[in-house]
Amino acid sequence: MGIEAIGLNDPAIDAEVISVAYFGYRNLGLKKFRLDVTSLGDSTSRAHHRVELMKFIDAMNIDDATRARATLNPLRLFDDKREDVARQMASAPLLRDFLTEESKNHFAQVLSYLDALEIPYSLNPRMVRGLDYYTGTTFEFVHELLGAQSGIGGGGRYDGLMESLGGQKLSGIGFGLGVDRTLLACEAEGIDYSTTNTPDLFLIPLGDGAMNNALALAGKLRNAGFIVDLAFGDRSLKGAMKAADKSGARFSLVLGEDEIASGRGELKEMSTGSAQSVTLSALESALSAR
Numbered sequence: 001m002g003i004e005a006i007g008l009n010d011p012a013i014d015a016e017v018i019s020v021a022y023f024g025y026r027n028l029g030l031k032k033f034r035l036d037v038t039s040l041g042d043s044t045s046r047a048h049h050r051v052e053l054m055k056f057i058d059a060m061n062i063d064d065a066t067r068a069r070a071t072l073n074p075l076r077l078f079d080d081k082r083e084d085v086a087r088q089m090a091s092a093p094l095l096r097d098f099l100t101e102e103s104k105n106h107f108a109q110v111l112s113y114l115d116a117l118e119i120p121y122s123l124n125p126r127m128v129r130g131l132d133y134y135t136g137t138t139f140e141f142v143h144e145l146l147g148a149q150s151g152i153g154g155g156g157r158y159d160g161l162m163e164s165l166g167g168q169k170l171s172g173i174g175f176g177l178g179v180d181r182t183l184l185a186c187e188a189e190g191i192d193y194s195t196t197n198t199p200d201l202f203l204i205p206l207g208d209g210a211m212n213n214a215l216a217l218a219g220k221l222r223n224a225g226f227i228v229d230l231a232f233g234d235r236s237l238k239g240a241m242k243a244a245d246k247s248g249a250r251f252s253l254v255l256g257e258d259e260i261a262s263g264r265g266e267l268k269e270m271s272t273g274s275a276q277s278v279t280l281s282a283l284e285s286a287l288s289a290r
Helices: 011-028 043-058 064-072 074-079 083-089 101-116 179-188 210-223 237-247 257-262 280-289
Strands: 002-006 033-039 135-143 151-157 172-177 201-205 228-230 251-255 264-269 275-279
Touching (some): 002 011, 011 101, 011 151, 011 172, 011 179, 033 101, 101 135, 135 172, 135 179, 151 179, 172 179, 201 210, 210 228, 210 251, 210 280, 237 251, 251 257, 251 280, 264 280, 275 280
Parallel strands (some): 201 228, 201 251
Antiparallel strands (some): 033 135, 135 151, 251 264, 264 275
16 A cells, blocks of 8 residues: 655655654554665766765675676665675765765754654665665665565655656655555554454344445445445355355344335344344444444
């Protein structure tokens, strides 16, 4: 999942985008993660840095394939996990030392806004994102309990990307968060979300026309804040009840021709099997009361 903020090259937007991800993780209960930030500068910054970095790489003892990759994007060597390459790159020139005044000032403002938001961060001048179009503010969220695959999300500014693809000359910043990685991080910290979104009610439409009524009723209850699931497909009552039980729903309600005609149904509590006769128009109140 992710967000994009397009059209403004404002350091406050950078901090706002980062804050959405940071507080999203915090609201899940995650604690053992850190935010790494850096600036990849503007085109002038990167051009000056590339000249010096390529001079450094040309003098390195590396294989031809690695040298070819460095020609395409020399920054990628900062992320090379091989011990010999990492050891040589430890003394490579860093982009932060080639930032223009404009890039420096933009990044300094981003950091000041993160401080104002009380968002802790680590400066990581060797950080490299997996995509080559990032510019300026760049960031990554790393979880300490996930081993080698520790990144749970990240992103950055991509000024110039849309123009290079034939679109308007617009700046932008965004992020992508790994849902699976985030759930693994929750699991590693002992945070269990496996039963958070079980349905309050499982509706079982039976007979012709029942699905229209079931969908309308589900929509009304969902708008009222309830989690509602339905039995889809041509299931028998027995099969639909099995699906209701498997869903973990607290209540179920059969919606057949008789229930639709009378405007009443049996609200069944799945854990006990007890049932309460309710009018369909008052189902929302009955669920709230229970």
